[in-house]
Amino acid sequence: MSISPLINRVAIVGGTHGNELTGAYLIKHFQNHPKLLQRHSLETLTVFGNPGAFAAGTRYVEKDLNRAFLESDLSNPHLSTYEDKRAKEICQLLGSKKQPQVDFIIDIHSTTSNMQFTIILGDRDPLVLSLVAYLCRSNPLVRVFNWATTQEQSFLRSLSYRSIAIEIGAIPHGVINAWFFERTQQLILEILDFLDHHNQKTFNPQSIPTTVDIYQGKAIVDYPRQKNGELQGMVHSQLVGQDYQPLQPGAPMFVTFTGQEIPYTGEEAVYPVFINESSYLEKGIAMVLCEKKTVAINF
Numbered sequence: 001m002s003i004s005p006l007i008n009r010v011a012i013v014g015g016t017h018g019n020e021l022t023g024a025y026l027i028k029h030f031q032n033h034p035k036l037l038q039r040h041s042l043e044t045l046t047v048f049g050n051p052g053a054f055a056a057g058t059r060y061v062e063k064d065l066n067r068a069f070l071e072s073d074l075s076n077p078h079l080s081t082y083e084d085k086r087a088k089e090i091c092q093l094l095g096s097k098k099q100p101q102v103d104f105i106i107d108i109h110s111t112t113s114n115m116q117f118t119i120i121l122g123d124r125d126p127l128v129l130s131l132v133a134y135l136c137r138s139n140p141l142v143r144v145f146n147w148a149t150t151q152e153q154s155f156l157r158s159l160s161y162r163s164i165a166i167e168i169g170a171i172p173h174g175v176i177n178a179w180f181f182e183r184t185q186q187l188i189l190e191i192l193d194f195l196d197h198h199n200q201k202t203f204n205p206q207s208i209p210t211t212v213d214i215y216q217g218k219a220i221v222d223y224p225r226q227k228n229g230e231l232q233g234m235v236h237s238q239l240v241g242q243d244y245q246p247l248q249p250g251a252p253m254f255v256t257f258t259g260q261e262i263p264y265t266g267e268e269a270v271y272p273v274f275i276n277e278s279s280y281l282e283k284g285i286a287m288v289l290c291e292k293k294t295v296a297i298n299f
Helices: 021-032 051-056 082-094 126-138 178-200 278-283
Strands: 009-014 043-048 104-110 116-121 142-146 163-169 211-221 233-235 252-256 261-263 271-273 287-296
Touching (some): 009 082, 009 178, 021 104, 021 178, 043 082, 104 178, 116 126, 116 178, 126 163, 163 178, 211 271
Parallel strands (some): 009 043, 009 104
Antiparallel strands (some): 116 163, 211 287, 233 252, 252 261, 271 287
């Protein structure tokens, strides 16, 4: 397999949001048991993303840390919130695409949506695509999602050209779930195994699929609201918990508090994800509508 340079240094980040406990406690666990992460051909760095928010039991202290990594923000000395300062500290540890200090970033998150084990892509690098295709084959609960944007990304994972975020759920924020904890740890160790085999060129090419299904975000949908911005309705009960399931034209999408159904008015079926994610209410996101694409992997 010769699809990218060697991956010499991997950063695993958890607790980017302080109330997402799976990633936070996995980082603590890995720091207490570093041998779990040791691989022959690569070094692993663990980073606790937002210790201030974790101590407070909140998503963030002053602003969303996972939206604080625009290059213009990182270079702006006048931005002084707790998260802006923490973003600069993390950048010192991990570098950036222009001055990389790690070759791969794994950022662990949890969600109140029924996303199972979702891998969120950064760039469609051949190595990353082959990795996620391998994970999808080995675990039927793994899905692959990609935000639809051509703008510079402000996510923590954008500090590295090769990176992924892992979204697991549904888990209430502030809750630790043993089933998800154990399987997320297994997934991360499997990722490190894959990268180690890649470095040593010990993979059987037949073990890697030649295509992978990607759910490509195409539209962000807000809740129905009144003119003053207050909620007028909610996600329809038939759609709650149905992440990655097709939503057909005319199917109920929302329902008002008086019981009036609001249908999906698109012309083609879509696949909603991040349905009812509680932290996205403040961002005006009730769900993200995706189209499903099969992408070829070029070794």
